[in-house]
Amino acid sequence: xTGEPTAxxxxxxxxxxxxxxxGTVHAVRGVTLELQRGEILAIVGESGSGKxxxxxxxxxxxxxxxxxxxxxxxxxADVLQAAPDALRAIRGGEAAxxxxxxxxxxxxxxxxxWQLEEGLRAHGVSEPAERRRRTVDMLRAVGIPxxxxxxxxxxxxxxxxxKQRIVIAMALALRPSVIIADEPTTALDVTVQAxxxxxxxxxxxxxxASIVLIxxxxxxxxxxxxxxxxxxRGELVELAPVDELFRAPREAYTRQLLAAVPRLGGxxxxxxxxxxxxxxxxxxxxxxxxxxxxxxxxxxxxxLLDGVDxxxxxxxxxxxxxxxxxxxxxxxxxxxxxxVGESGSGKxxIGRAIGGLETVATGRLEVLGVELRGxxxxxxxxxxxxIGFVFQDPAASFNSFMTIEDCVIEPMRIHxxxxxxxxxxxxxxxxxxxxxxPGSYASRYPFExxxxxxxxxxxxxxxxxxxxxxIADEPTxxxxxxVQARVLDIFTSLQRELGFAALFISHDLAVVELLADRxxxxxxGELVELxxxxxxxxxxxxxxxxxxxxxxxxxxPEVQRLRRxxxxxxxxxxxxxxxx
Amino acid sequence: MAPTSPxxxxxxxxxxxxxxxxxxxxxDSLWRRMLGNTxxxxxxxxxxxxxxxxxVLPPLLQLDPYAVDPANRLAPPSPEHLFGTDNFxxxxxxxxxxxxxxxxxxxxxxxxxxxxxxxxxGIAAVFNSVLDQVLMRICDGLMAIPAILLAVALTAALGPSxxxxxIALTIVYTPGIARLVRSxxxxxxxxxxxxxxxxxxxxxxHLMWRHILPNTLSVLVVQSTFTFAxxxxxxxxxxxxxxxxxxPQASWGNILYDGKSVLMQAPQMILITSGFLIVTVLxxxxxxxxxxxxxxxxxxxxxxxxxxxxxxxxxxxxxxFRQEVKR
Numbered sequence: 001x002t003g004e005p006t007a008x009x010x011x012x013x014x015x016x017x018x019x020x021x022x023g024t025v026h027a028v029r030g031v032t033l034e035l036q037r038g039e040i041l042a043i044v045g046e047s048g049s050g051k052x053x054x055x056x057x058x059x060x061x062x063x064x065x066x067x068x069x070x071x072x073x074x075x076x077a078d079v080l081q082a083a084p085d086a087l088r089a090i091r092g093g094e095a096a097x098x099x100x101x102x103x104x105x106x107x108x109x110x111x112x113x114w115q116l117e118e119g120l121r122a123h124g125v126s127e128p129a130e131r132r133r134r135t136v137d138m139l140r141a142v143g144i145p146x147x148x149x150x151x152x153x154x155x156x157x158x159x160x161x162x163k164q165r166i167v168i169a170m171a172l173a174l175r176p177s178v179i180i181a182d183e184p185t186t187a188l189d190v191t192v193q194a195x196x197x198x199x200x201x202x203x204x205x206x207x208x209a210s211i212v213l214i215x216x217x218x219x220x221x222x223x224x225x226x227x228x229x230x231x232x233r234g235e236l237v238e239l240a241p242v243d244e245l246f247r248a249p250r251e252a253y254t255r256q257l258l259a260a261v262p263r264l265g266g267x268x269x270x271x272x273x274x275x276x277x278x279x280x281x282x283x284x285x286x287x288x289x290x291x292x293x294x295x296x297x298x299x300x301x302x303x304l305l306d307g308v309d310x311x312x313x314x315x316x317x318x319x320x321x322x323x324x325x326x327x328x329x330x331x332x333x334x335x336x337x338x339x340v341g342e343s344g345s346g347k348x349x350i351g352r353a354i355g356g357l358e359t360v361a362t363g364r365l366e367v368l369g370v371e372l373r374g375x376x377x378x379x380x381x382x383x384x385x386x387i388g389f390v391f392q393d394p395a396a397s398f399n400s401f402m403t404i405e406d407c408v409i410e411p412m413r414i415h416x417x418x419x420x421x422x423x424x425x426x427x428x429x430x431x432x433x434x435x436x437x438p439g440s441y442a443s444r445y446p447f448e449x450x451x452x453x454x455x456x457x458x459x460x461x462x463x464x465x466x467x468x469x470x471i472a473d474e475p476t477x478x479x480x481x482x483v484q485a486r487v488l489d490i491f492t493s494l495q496r497e498l499g500f501a502a503l504f505i506s507h508d509l510a511v512v513e514l515l516a517d518r519x520x521x522x523x524x525g526e527l528v529e530l531x532x533x534x535x536x537x538x539x540x541x542x543x544x545x546x547x548x549x550x551x552x553x554x555x556x557p558e559v560q561r562l563r564r565x566x567x568x569x570x571x572x573x574x575x576x577x578x579x580x
Numbered sequence: 581m582a583p584t585s586p587x588x589x590x591x592x593x594x595x596x597x598x599x600x601x602x603x604x605x606x607x608d609s610l611w612r613r614m615l616g617n618t619x620x621x622x623x624x625x626x627x628x629x630x631x632x633x634x635x636v637l638p639p640l641l642q643l644d645p646y647a648v649d650p651a652n653r654l655a656p657p658s659p660e661h662l663f664g665t666d667n668f669x670x671x672x673x674x675x676x677x678x679x680x681x682x683x684x685x686x687x688x689x690x691x692x693x694x695x696x697x698x699x700x701x702g703i704a705a706v707f708n709s710v711l712d713q714v715l716m717r718i719c720d721g722l723m724a725i726p727a728i729l730l731a732v733a734l735t736a737a738l739g740p741s742x743x744x745x746x747i748a749l750t751i752v753y754t755p756g757i758a759r760l761v762r763s764x765x766x767x768x769x770x771x772x773x774x775x776x777x778x779x780x781x782x783x784x785x786h787l788m789w790r791h792i793l794p795n796t797l798s799v800l801v802v803q804s805t806f807t808f809a810x811x812x813x814x815x816x817x818x819x820x821x822x823x824x825x826x827x828p829q830a831s832w833g834n835i836l837y838d839g840k841s842v843l844m845q846a847p848q849m850i851l852i853t854s855g856f857l858i859v860t861v862l863x864x865x866x867x868x869x870x871x872x873x874x875x876x877x878x879x880x881x882x883x884x885x886x887x888x889x890x891x892x893x894x895x896x897x898x899x900x901f902r903q904e905v906k907r
Contacts, residue, residue, distance in 0.1 A: 355779045399791050
């Protein structure tokens with residue numbers, strides 16, 4: 001691993017300072033990194049650690065008002081000093097990029113064939129027939145069936161995984177020596193993720209491309225990377241071969257990062273995992289003056305779904321889409337039920353239906369002993385007082401015109417909780433304390449908080465009226481691992497303390513395992529498996545559940561390698577011969 | 581250790597979301613943010629000066645826009661008549677100053693009333709699909725007729741007076757604002773925080789007042805200011821056509837209309853009045869742009885370097901205004 005001058009990509013003391021009205025942000029400080037030929041180098045770190053900026057600097061894609069220092073040598077030439085013309089030749093030709101969100105990386109108004117050819121055109125392939133031939137070859141290579149016919153199709157006619165394949169085909173089109181993959185699988189389902197990772201590995205093996213992989217998913221790192229660079233606050237903290245890093249991380253930060261990764265099969269947290277948070281929660285949240293539920297309702301389960309169908313009507317006269325089919329599920333008082341499934345499996349729809357946002361087509365849906373079908377708006381509002389909701393995207397779930405305190409107080413205002421403004425404010429402070437946010441945050445605005453802090457405010461808001469049921473719809477999927485661990489910790493301890501029932505919706509099996517008493521697995525709107533968490537995740541009965549669990553990359557390179565060998569894809573996905 | 585504190589606190593990457601994550605070191609007051617916005621302050625100063633001059637100067641200097649001096653018709657600027665006289669020998673300075681008050685009054689009232697009406701119509705339309713269809717078809721109908729034509733027709737029907745002019749212009753400009761507010765409100769309704777509020781049991785009025793209205797404010801304020809500028813122009817155009825402010829009363833449009841026939845003999849009538857009109861409209865547009873930045877909560881952390889006014893304020897009252905945030 002000594003410094004060979006022919007390394008395709010070489011960062012030398014790269015420093016990026018960005019001038020903002022608040023002063024200079026030292027986004028990247030003195031990073032020295034080298035990408036070997038045919039190597040997959042993973043850069044991991046939290047959001048804001050500078051990992052994306054570092055990688056983007058390789059393409060000269062820097063935000064405005066950035067001052068650069070050091071050198072980025074791509075094939076011997078310094079990208080930072082390159083003229084615009086030279087940069088254009090580099091982009092796509094020498095180095096290419098794969099983006100996080102394939103649906104936004106493709107232009108919806110052009111057919112994919114045109115978009116694939118765009119890069120070739122820009123790099124002087126002027127013969128239309130030649131462009132077409134190479135495009136078809138690329139599509140075939142990345143595993144798009146029937147590429148000749150599909151060239152004229154538009155991005156929306158492909159699935160998410162296929163779109164990412166097309167983006168990869170675009171990146172490979174000019175056979176670049178360096179590929180930068182910025183969170184290439186974050187927006188994808190686990191089973192699709194496994195396929196894309198396999199494809200990336202083929203890219204390296206068949207095309208000899210070196211890959212810089214930016215990710216926060218340790219499972220992906222363990223699966224794919226040869227070496228790992230850990231970044232924290234703009235600095236390179238640790239650089240080690242993947243086995244070494246996972247076996248014996250040198251730096252404290254790396255250890256911390258690895259410890260925060262929820263592992264499938266790790267079991268539930270012991271109750272004493274975070275004694276501080278439990279005790280503070282206990283003292284901070286007194287028994288709120290909640291209306292005592294009717295005696296008959298108290299014995300009813302928190303949620304009861306019996307053969308529920310939910311349909312979406314897309315327009316008059318069209319056939320309704322059945323998002324949920326015949327789901328039967330019961331959540332007892334004080335129980336945490338996890339719901340997992342891939343996108344489009346109907347898990348969020350079930351959550352929305354329980355909150356009364358979707359109407360049930362057939363079947364029975366009772367929430368806290370109240371049948372939801374045909375319920376009047378007023379009764380529904382009264383019921384919602386007893387339900388808390390935590391949303392996926394903490395950035396979008398707050399009105400940016402309201403302070404944190406106003407956000408937490410809002411449910412109390414809506415339901416005209418007795419006591420007036422001063423009581424509400426006191427309660428808000430208690431709630432912020434319970435989610436371990438300092439009281440001084442009360443007067444801040446949501447956009448002044450980080451994602452994890454905002455999600456904690458979301459939790460505080462959901463608990464404001466001391467609900468009997470909390471529905472959490474992917475509350476941690478937009479957060480960093482270390483932040484996610486913290487939010488989950490708080491959620492668990494508060495749940496133990498307050499004893500609310502919870503429906504925890506997630507696509508991450510490991511997260512669900514941490515929290516849930518029971519787990520339901522959804523596929524295509526049907527509940528294919530339901531049982532105790534241990535049993536479902538360790539001895540899955542349904543083939544889909546087995547497939548889902550097998551697809552999750554394990555954050556351990558050795559185990560992951562063994563698993564990969566066991567699977568053994570019969571033939572390589574990428575066929576380099578087809579392109580050459 | 582690290583995860584408890586905002587791990588990304590001072591290391592923001594350059595995306596706006598991450599920048600916004602920086603904990604604010606004491607939020608700027610509204611006044612300071614206004615000072616930081618040079619365009620807004622310039623516009624405000626110009627409008628306030630014109631406003632004060634048009635209301636304070638006439639009684640102070642005993643300017644009479646109706647005093648006729650037939651001997652001195654179409655006189656060029658002189659110490660006696662600062663801007664010269666018009667074709668009846670009236671003092672042009674007095675007429676422009678008193679015309680300013682008419683023009684600004686018409687513009688302001690039209691902007692205010694059509695802004696309020698437009699907001700009510702636009703937001704109400706989002707919450708009821710039947711109402712939406714009815715209101716929006718009416719708006720479409722009104723918008724299909726050219727603005728000036730409609731305004732002229734309405735004033736012709738109502739009779740010439742300043743009040744009727746205001747009513748006519750309000751009817752002309754409300755549909756545009758309503759449509760704009762409606763489209764913004766539609767987008768806001770699908771945001772997660774509205775769903776969140778609904779899930780907490782919020783009623784329709786609460787949603788409208790606390791969530792939808794504040795988030796449509798940026799669009800509303802900007803469009804209202806532009807409506808202000810546009811009504812000043814339309815008022816001038818209508819007076820120019822003879823359908824606006826009735827004859828002896830001064831308005832900028834009137835003066836332009838009178839000046840048209842004597843353009844060769846007394847070009848100052850057109851030139852000076854147009855100059856005032858242009859400056860006013862420009863200032864209003866600057867205010868509109870500035871208000872958008874001011875209302876948008878997210879943009880405030882991204883306001884650029886302190887402008888002329890912030891620096892002036894810093895000179896006058898040092899200490900109260902940090903010139904540059906040190907971090």
